[in-house]
Amino acid sequence: MQSLMLTSTVIDVLAVAALAWLVLRSGRQQDAALGVQRAALESLRADLAELVEDAERRTQSLASTLDAREERLRALLADLDRADGRRSGGTKRETAAAAKRPPRAPAVPAAGAEDVRDLANRLGVDPAEARLLRDLQVRVEPRRA
Numbered sequence: 001m002q003s004l005m006l007t008s009t010v011i012d013v014l015a016v017a018a019l020a021w022l023v024l025r026s027g028r029q030q031d032a033a034l035g036v037q038r039a040a041l042e043s044l045r046a047d048l049a050e051l052v053e054d055a056e057r058r059t060q061s062l063a064s065t066l067d068a069r070e071e072r073l074r075a076l077l078a079d080l081d082r083a084d085g086r087r088s089g090g091t092k093r094e095t096a097a098a099a100k101r102p103p104r105a106p107a108v109p110a111a112g113a114e115d116v117r118d119l120a121n122r123l124g125v126d127p128a129e130a131r132l133l134r135d136l137q138v139r140v141e142p143r144r145a
Contacts, residue, residue: 073133076125 123130 069129069132073129073136076123076129076133080123 123133125133
């Protein structure tokens with residue numbers, strides 16, 4: 001009976017030792033996997049920060065480009081208003097009043113690409129600016145009415 005009890009105890013101790021070894025091994029594997037995941041997360045954070053920085057740079061570049069384009073269109077509208085004032089032969093008082101008013105967009109056709117090319121040739125600007133000018137007038141005219 002004693003040998004049976006001793007054998008049973010040895011088997012139980014071996015089973016407990018095997019279970020302890022499995023628990024420790026799975027803990028180490030989990031720690032290793034967690035380390036890999038943390039490294040991947042840090043890499044993704046760095047990539048995301050780089051993407052956000054790139055997007056901010058592009059946004060600033062686009063904003064400055066659009067500001068320059070807007071200034072050029074405003075100058076073009078101001079030149080057109082001055083040219084309209086000279087053609088109509090207005091008095092100095094009317095010319096001064098026209099200079100104080102916000103610039104008025106010239107009559108721009110709201111038709112297709114051929115009209116935009118024609119407008120671009122008349123105004124001496126590239127077709128993209130003529131299209132922007134046409135779109136601007138289409139948006140501004142309904143508000144004035």
